[in-house]
Amino acid sequence: MPESEVLVGSAAPDEEPPMHASIYEELRRRLITGKVVPGVGLSTRGLALELGVSQMPVRDALSRLSAEGAVVIRSKRKIEVPPMTRDRFADLLDCRLLLEPVAAMAALPHIDTETLAQLRRIDADLDRAIETGDVIAYMECNSAFHFGLYRASGRTTLNRLIETLWLQFGPFMRTVYSDYGAAKLIDQHRLALDAIEVGDGEALRRAIASDIADGMGLIGHRGLESDIVT
Amino acid sequence: MPESEVLVGSAAPDEEPPMHASIYEELRRRLITGKVVPGVGLSTRGLALELGVSQMPVRDALSRLSAEGAVVIRSKRKIEVPPMTRDRFADLLDCRLLLEPVAAMAALPHIDTETLAQLRRIDADLDRAIETGDVIAYMECNSAFHFGLYRASGRTTLNRLIETLWLQFGPFMRTVYSDYGAAKLIDQHRLALDAIEVGDGEALRRAIASDIADGMGLIGHRGLESDIVT
DNA sequence: GCTTTCAAACTGTGATCGCAGGAGTCGCGA
DNA sequence: TCGCGACTCCTGCGATCACAGTTTGAAAGC
Structure with a gap:
């Protein structure tokens, strides 16, 4: 179990989590450790291609991250990690x-x-x-x-x-x-x-x-x- | 503008927000004002039917609410407002x-x-x-x-x-x-x-x-x- | 009347597609 | 060389469908 695992786990124990949960974990890790930086644009299709999945689980993961203020969905063609002020x-x-x-x-x-x-x-x-x-x-x-x-x-x-x-x-x-x-x-x-x-x-x-x-x-x-x- | 509007608005001003944002607002209102109570089961299809939309915007809204701890997606056929302990x-x-x-x-x-x-x-x-x-x-x-x-x-x-x-x-x-x-x-x-x-x-x-x-x-x-x- | 089993119903999830809109690029004119 | 307009491309979003799994209800047996 990686030590920087999600602080509050949500998946039921002993069950394989849905794909969107795994993708959420991966994106969360990237954000917390700074593997993505502010101003970087993201897209559901781009991430789906990179992670080898379809858009749906990426969409669900990005919905969660947007609820948590980690990414901002500004408009069509503009999901980004908001610049810091x-x-x-x-x-x-x-x-x-x-x-x-x-x-x-x-x-x-x-x-x-x-x-x-x-x-x-x-x-x-x-x-x-x-x-x-x-x-x-x-x-x-x-x-x-x-x-x-x-x-x-x-x-x-x-x-x-x-x-x-x-x-x-x-x-x-x-x-x-x-x-x-x-x-x-x-x-x-x-x-x-x-x-x-x-x-x-x-x-x-x-x-x-x-x-x-x-x-x-x-x-x-x-x-x-x-x-x-x- | 309703006074119990979302504490932190996310929609760009003067723009019609996407449908999932409106549905998120409605579900948020129901949670904050207690129109739904703990233990109640929710479903994407049920809410879609009630609100007259398809499942997708409801899914996006529920993804956000689950990120915020307001609802818990326990398994197939089980989204609920968690009972209080x-x-x-x-x-x-x-x-x-x-x-x-x-x-x-x-x-x-x-x-x-x-x-x-x-x-x-x-x-x-x-x-x-x-x-x-x-x-x-x-x-x-x-x-x-x-x-x-x-x-x-x-x-x-x-x-x-x-x-x-x-x-x-x-x-x-x-x-x-x-x-x-x-x-x-x-x-x-x-x-x-x-x-x-x-x-x-x-x-x-x-x-x-x-x-x-x-x-x-x-x-x-x-x-x-x-x-x-x- | 209670328990067990099985079938049906309903679900979350993943996949795919199309649309409308915004961003980006390129070319032309001043 | 710069600015503006047109065009293209890419996107988020909404819709729909199918699958696998879970829950629910009914029926049968004890």
Whole structure:
């Protein structure tokens, strides 16, 4: 099971999900890890051709993603990952700061030694991604870490909201990290891991909040030289 | 323009939206105002027949609503508004308390006398709904009031998250208010309106938080006698 | 009256097609 | 060289159909 799997699973266990669900997963992964960037145009036929399926499952997947604000269907011939603006970025950042520290605190009582060990492994992978300057790998590890932590909370509604935020900022942050240089990124998760180890909920909340404010906040604003960023 | 219109509009202005968007609006309204209740089964063909359209636009609309957690597609022959559970209810309530007071505070600087007058009119209509014991009208006015307030914030991302929460708890609260009796409901918006009048952000935040905690919190928990409610 | 089995009905899903509209490209004239 | 208009291409969307699977209801047996 990939660690950056959907934060809130919807497929019934032991069942093969419908094709549109698999395609949704694939597109979601691309968005969260920045494999698609803002301004990129998408089309149901183009994606169907690329993924070797018909239009229908792609349509269903794109309907879901549009409901989650990840893509915008502007008109005929224009589905796109919306460009980021200063206002929208600030809105996204603020929403993350409202929700994710709470999810982390709620997760704390449920994090056993196996879960903590897994988070440490993910963080070690993230460190390697920073060392090699691999932005995509960094983003994969980053989402795996956060989702692995929040999932332990069992807060399905909260986690679902969090995931829609990640769908929306992933593409933009990918371009920002690429411009910034992955080698310059800093692993902000040590404080969070330490807080988990000693069971300090308030320290965990602060660590997650500062991870978000520093990681996405400071670097993200640098990426917003003008109102529109592609 | 109906006051309980979608909190975050997506159709381009001056353009006729695609049929699936209109159907999404209609289903959204039914969920938020409780015209459909938990446990009710839906089907694409059934809704298409009722609404006089083909299956495709209904499918697209249901894909969006499923992405927003408003309906769940469990299997062949089983789309439903999920029954409420105690855990899910607590999760929803907590998320509302995290997001809506912030949206209200963010809205405050942007509320002119015309917007305040409109909110007062909506609140007067809500009072009449309480007097006549009309639960559906009460829920329509309640969402119109909150959305009218939050929309002024301009916080599109935040408002979108809030709307998905309303889609999820609307059906359940409708049954709760019906059992409770609409005539026993209390207008909790006076404090909010007063806080807006004097420009007191902190008072507005507290008023919205207590509106949510009292209105949905206390009454909602009464509706959850067991883990599963239809 | 209850349980089990089977058949029918209904469903979500995937596929395909056609339409109308918008985007993109190219050519021509100033 | 630039702008505008015409034309082409590609698209989202709506409609329809078929399939496989699930649910429902009826009938038979105990």
